[in-house]
Amino acid sequence: ALDFLQKPFEIDELLVVVDRALEHQRLRTQHTYLISERDEEFNHYGIVGRSRRMQEVIRTAEVVAKSKSTVLITGETGTGKEMVARAIHYHSPQREMPLIKVNCAAIPETLLESELFGHVRGAFTGAANNKKGKFALADGGTIFLDEIGTMMPLLQTKLLRVLQEREFEPLGSERSQKVDVRVIAATNRDLRQMVTDGRFQEDLYYRLNVIPIHIPPLRERREDIPVLVEHFVKKHAQRAGKRIDGLEPRVLEALQSAEWPGNVRELENTVERAVVLSPTPIVGPDVVRLLGVSAAPAPGLPSLNLRQNLDWAERETVRRALDNSGGIKKDAAEAMGISQRALSYYLAKHRIE
Numbered sequence: 001a002l003d004f005l006q007k008p009f010e011i012d013e014l015l016v017v018v019d020r021a022l023e024h025q026r027l028r029t030q031h032t033y034l035i036s037e038r039d040e041e042f043n044h045y046g047i048v049g050r051s052r053r054m055q056e057v058i059r060t061a062e063v064v065a066k067s068k069s070t071v072l073i074t075g076e077t078g079t080g081k082e083m084v085a086r087a088i089h090y091h092s093p094q095r096e097m098p099l100i101k102v103n104c105a106a107i108p109e110t111l112l113e114s115e116l117f118g119h120v121r122g123a124f125t126g127a128a129n130n131k132k133g134k135f136a137l138a139d140g141g142t143i144f145l146d147e148i149g150t151m152m153p154l155l156q157t158k159l160l161r162v163l164q165e166r167e168f169e170p171l172g173s174e175r176s177q178k179v180d181v182r183v184i185a186a187t188n189r190d191l192r193q194m195v196t197d198g199r200f201q202e203d204l205y206y207r208l209n210v211i212p213i214h215i216p217p218l219r220e221r222r223e224d225i226p227v228l229v230e231h232f233v234k235k236h237a238q239r240a241g242k243r244i245d246g247l248e249p250r251v252l253e254a255l256q257s258a259e260w261p262g263n264v265r266e267l268e269n270t271v272e273r274a275v276v277l278s279p280t281p282i283v284g285p286d287v288v289r290l291l292g293v294s295a296a297p298a299p300g301l302p303s304l305n306l307r308q309n310l311d312w313a314e315r316e317t318v319r320r321a322l323d324n325s326g327g328i329k330k331d332a333a334e335a336m337g338i339s340q341r342a343l344s345y346y347l348a349k350h351r352i353e
């Protein structure tokens, strides 16, 4: 009840009240509309990002979710590989079926085989019972093979067989089992280089790399930082039960110019700590300095080295111009005030696709 009507009321009084209520409703609708529009714009599937390259990642994830194709997600640690894998599974028709994660690097080599394919009783010393492997557990759903680049050659061969024939044998068993799983693999290594070096099986690489998704490091898409920060502030303020309205502009600038070798994971940790430690609703520079971030050089510059900075400025300008033009080179060159030929030179120089 917005307004309380006195019993003997005039008709125009009623009209005013109704009017006010309608206006209130209109503003509310508009407000939620604005909020959802922002979420829509920069938060798809819980994947936050406004850069052209993240929008591409999201679009590919969206399309591939509908298929059962094998996906290979590459990117540095903390870029969001697992998050994208989950998004794909939970938007696939198999979302009600299991998503099973195996971290190939965390499991000792000798155990990984039985972990993946299971074993029968007596298959090796200590195998007291039959054990189902992750592939069998993921049947009908998705198996997420994280850190696939650490997998040993013998297992690579076995995995290749599952991908080719959709069947495998548990350790110590003669009988093959059929499986129907989608495989999503992830790695922070350069698998192609590993193939060249003879450390990763070429056939397996091609079987995995059906739909490649590369997530660029955060320092190559700094325009995502403000939306990510906003997202994490909201998330962690809510979790901490604290009221945090945002960050002082110079704090945001410091975050935006930091290097983030740990990518989004590192940024999230930093924001979480800032939210928890901040004594004020607006996070000030003291808290972030406490976290060792604003040790970053002058805001907006990556270092104090002139050559490095000029190089960075070139690369950033090209990237932003491309982002702005939606990848259309002619428009990007025009915005930059250079010829298309010159743009091609900078693209090659900085290895931008």
Ligand SMILES: Nc1ncnc2c1ncn2[C@@H]1O[C@H](COP(=O)(O)OP(=O)(O)O)[C@@H](O)[C@H]1O
Pocket (backbone or CB within 6 Å): 046, 047, 048, 049, 075, 076, 077, 078, 079, 080, 081, 082, 083, 084, 228, 231, 264, 265, 268
């Ligand atoms: N685009 C993003 N939007 C929101 N959160 C993200 C994004 N990218 C990464 N994160 C968060 O950062 C952390 C690290 O992501 P994760 O998927 O585990 O990275 P990786 O597997 O590449 O190491 C997770 O907490 C994840 O929720």
Ligand SMILES: [Mg+2]
Pocket (backbone or CB within 6 Å): 078, 081, 082, 146
């Ligand atoms: Mg990971």
